[in-house]
Amino acid sequence: MIGISGIGVYVPEGRITAAEIAQASGLSEWVVKEKLGLRAKPKPGPEDHPTAMGVWAAQEALEQAQVVADDIDVVISITEEYKEYPVWTAGIKLAHDLGAFSAYAYDLGQKCGSGVLALKQAKDLIRADKSVNTVLVAGGYRNGDLINFANPRVRFMYNLGAGGAAALLQRGTAKNEILESAIITDGSFSLDVLVPVGGTKEPLNQENTGRYKLEVADPAGMKTRLEEKSLANFIKVVKDAVGKSGYSVADIDYLAMLHVKRSAHDYLLEQLELNPEQSIYLTDYGHLGQIDQFLSLKLAEQQGRLKTGDLVVLVAAGVGYVWNAICLRWGERQ
16 A cells, blocks of 8 residues: 655745736736636745745655655655756755655656646555655745736736645555546647747847746637647546546545636536535635645645545646646545
């Protein structure tokens, strides 16, 4: 049995309110709150760098699991590409700062799907390698820095924020057993959302540094093409992961979902025949990338929405495009 013995989340204390986003973007505050589904989102402080936030979340996960850092065999970093330094392996620094000196470390990148993918990969590592017993998944996200509120083409990303998360996976633990997963990728969307400068196509220079922001070349075209696939793919990966785990959709007790616009959130719950209490809408946090699912679990635990034996599904999506889901059997198995 392979399960999650500890979960940690770090969210910066500062906040950007819906009113501030409305003022910066020219949208009405009502649109920000009701259409974008955002009352506030985290505002990182001067020390809230992506890898550092991942370290702080990992410390909480280790404390919860009562495990020392030097017992970790592998560190999988889910820190985003936008981090402290542009050409840099964040996981190595994270492992060092945490004190995981016996572990090897690497970075995993699948945009906002990285967290769910890393849980699958950590389970697969433990299952495949008898010398690996403890894997830390951890990292941070701060892509909110890359959003220009004056650019209406990136309106659907006004919710991007900042935070860190971690999960400690162990062989033989009776807690939060990791079940099966499902993943869909569709490369036809690979050039729709990107930072247009700073790579080999157009290296940074004195003239283009102001364009080092996330951009969407054809928002209307992307929306049309994505609407044909996205919600259906969300439902498909959830159903596939649940089915591979030996359950049906009717058995789902809680859905840990990324922040999307309110109408999409409600539609997915309706299609999966779940009530609003079986998920948490992250309206006071926005979208923290691959951190969302871990945050949702933490909030659900704090609010008493999870009980031992519950079937929990984590579902994510990331630009590129990717849709991921993975199942957990919550609590300590007797």
